[in-house]
Amino acid sequence: MERENPRLFHISEDPKINVFVPRLSPSHFNIIKADVVMAVSENLVHNYMLPKECPRLSYHAGPDTTPRDTKKFFGFCTAAHIMAVENRWIKKIQSTTLYCYEFDSRHFSLFDESTGDYTAYKTIVPISIKPIYSILDELLKRNIELRFMPTIDKLAMEIRKSSLHSSLIKIRGLEPEKLRRRHKLRVDSSIGLTAK
Numbered sequence: 001m002e003r004e005n006p007r008l009f010h011i012s013e014d015p016k017i018n019v020f021v022p023r024l025s026p027s028h029f030n031i032i033k034a035d036v037v038m039a040v041s042e043n044l045v046h047n048y049m050l051p052k053e054c055p056r057l058s059y060h061a062g063p064d065t066t067p068r069d070t071k072k073f074f075g076f077c078t079a080a081h082i083m084a085v086e087n088r089w090i091k092k093i094q095s096t097t098l099y100c101y102e103f104d105s106r107h108f109s110l111f112d113e114s115t116g117d118y119t120a121y122k123t124i125v126p127i128s129i130k131p132i133y134s135i136l137d138e139l140l141k142r143n144i145e146l147r148f149m150p151t152i153d154k155l156a157m158e159i160r161k162s163s164l165h166s167s168l169i170k171i172r173g174l175e176p177e178k179l180r181r182r183h184k185l186r187v188d189s190s191i192g193l194t195a196k
Contacts, residue, residue, distance in 0.1 A: 008039040008108055008118055010101045011048040015131065017101060020124040031111075037120040039103050044116030046083065046142050047167055049135055051096045057084040057152045059159050059166035062114060069162040079145040084152045093135050101126040114165040 010020065022035035040048060047058045060081045061070050074082065085093070104127055108118035132138045139146050149155065152168075159166045 005105050007042040008103045008105045009045045015099045037124045039118045041116035051092050054089045055170045057156050057168050059164045062165040065163045077145050081144040084147045087148050098132040100130045102128045115167050
């Protein structure tokens, strides 16, 4: 459950964003009817702490997740979240600097609790910016398990069928043979798939 005034963030590779102007939603959700500024809550901001085009699968247990799925997909993992990334992205991850912009949460409304997404329909001025020079160091400070895998598509298919809360971001960056399977997922060409 998100707290009433959560800390909200936006992750970018651009260090010079002075204002965030509402623009066409990067997702195809019908509920978003106008140009929008997107933000993510502190507990799920790790979903975006990777290079912009890097595909990643993130998942965690929700209140409706079954014990069977928790055991199957978490096993002996003690972290609250798991993030899977393809091996070929390791060098790009190690060489990329990210910038974490923080917003005043009073301007935002909760859009999707399972992914920590918030929306605002007005121009937003960030209240702070923090560089992330080492993505891996920053991720490993958080309550997540980071997994590098040859491919993430098979795991994504299994997670989609589970009761876990998940987000598959930047699916367009997967290898071509995986792109042909996109019709099996609810996919956005920019953000990716989100599932309960």
